[in-house]
Amino acid sequence: MSAEAGSKTDTRDDATLKRAVFEAALPHLAEDGFGEKSLNAAAATANVDAATLQRLFPNAGQDLADAFSAWADERMDATLAGATLSEMKIRERIKAAVRARLAALRPHKEAARRAAAFLSLPQNAALTAKLLYRTVDNMWRAAGDTSTDFNFYTKRAILAGVYSSTLLRWFTDASEDEKDTNEFLDARIENVMQFEKFKAQVNDQLSKFPSLTELLSHLSGRPPSA
Secondary structure, rough: OOHHHOOOOOOHHHHHHHHHHHHHHHHHHHHOOOHHHHHHHHHHHHHOHHHHHHHHOOOOOHHHHHHHHHHHHHHHHHHHHOOOOHHHHHHHHHHHHHHHHHHHHHHHHHHHHHHHHHHOOHHHHHHHHHHHHHHHHHHHHHHHOOOOOOOHHHHHHHHHHHHHHHHHHHHHHOOOOHHHHHHHHHHHHHHHHHHHHHHHHHHHHHHOOOOOHHHHHHOOOOOOOO
């Protein structure tokens, strides 16, 4: 290598470098998993030196799994941005979001399976919760959710369960056009909708009962205070 060639400075910013490493790692993930082997191979392909790689991926496999999840979220978001979700019922919007996420992973299904196995390790529990929340939050926002009360969190917790269980079903689905996964998703959404309907009925019935203040006032013989 000439002195001139060796003196060249990499002008790519960190975001560009990190994306370059991730994209170079993507073909290795199915076989080599989320660890040093995939990262080192990717760094060589992307012309990133060891010191820069350490700066970009200080937590190695965890950062690589984070990048993989963010990449899938981006692809899901792009698909949903081009869909006419506003014309759908809420359950159809959620189904569309889950299916868009699976479609993003489909070309790299074995890598997604390796990612799920990696994230299931006890030491990765906090990262798993973070990535799952980020994904379902994107799904709800794409579906038009504007809640700011306690429902904001319950919606995301419920969808986290629906998406996670559907993802696990998808990993083992060998049916034509993923029919089994689609039916599984339909059933999970229907379960949620039935629960929400039941909860609404209970809340409606509870609203017809006197409040605690009214009950105490009645027992004491005094009218409730304004």
